[in-house]
Amino acid sequence: MALIQLIYLSSLSDMKLESEIGKILESSVYHNKESGITGMLLYSNGNFLQVLEGETAAVEETFERICLDDRHCDIVDLIREPIEERQFSQWSMGYQHLSENYIRSFPKYAPFFKFRANDEAIRAEPGLALELLKQFSVDNR
Numbered sequence: 429m430a431l432i433q434l435i436y437l438s439s440l441s442d443m444k445l446e447s448e449i450g451k452i453l454e455s456s457v458y459h460n461k462e463s464g465i466t467g468m469l470l471y472s473n474g475n476f477l478q479v480l481e482g483e484t485a486a487v488e489e490t491f492e493r494i495c496l497d498d499r500h501c502d503i504v505d506l507i508r509e510p511i512e513e514r515q516f517s518q519w520s521m522g523y524q525h526l527s528e529n530y531i532r533s534f535p536k537y538a539p540f541f542k543f544r545a546n547d548e549a550i551r552a553e554p555g556l557a558l559e560l561l562k563q564f565s566v567d568n569r
């Protein structure tokens with residue numbers, strides 16, 4: 429059975445929706461457990477970076493649903509590729525909220541966390557997204 433990894437970036441549609449993140453995580457964990465999806469969601473200053481891994485059909489179905497969610501926008505698909513094994517297998521959906529102050533100490537990741545960070549710097553180096561997700565993975569789910 430073929431596994432894929434999908435990484436995308438998006439922004440909250442409205443900063444007032446920050447309070448929705450708890451609900452988003454709750455439903456993510458519920459659905460991802462059902463469909464064998466694992467991954468990690470990073471959030472900082474209005475921006476999301478998420479990795480989803482699992483069987484191709486399950487990841488595509490989940491991502492389609494996520495894309496229809498109007499709580500976020502400016503979805504930029506960064507990586508979608510076959511993988512031999514999962515890299516975030518511990519989490520149905522791990523989560524980390526990174527403060528602006530904290531991410532300032534990692535200037536190479538700065539483009540990911542500019543509000544509506546839909547720019548060329550990110551597309552040019554998609555491998556950095558995976559590095560960032562791994563670096564900030566935490567075991568909270």
Ligand SMILES: Cc1cc2nc3c(=O)[nH]c(=O)nc-3n(C[C@H](O)[C@H](O)[C@H](O)COP(=O)(O)O)c2cc1C
Pocket residue numbers: 438452455456457459460469476478480490493494495496497499500521
């Ligand atoms: C940034 C973001 C990440 C999300 N990640 C997931 C996810 O990993 N899995 C999932 O099933 N839903 C995820 N969702 C939620 C879906 O868009 C959708 O609202 C949900 O799956 C619908 O299920 P529910 O009606 O049972 O809550 C995410 C939404 C946002 C805004």
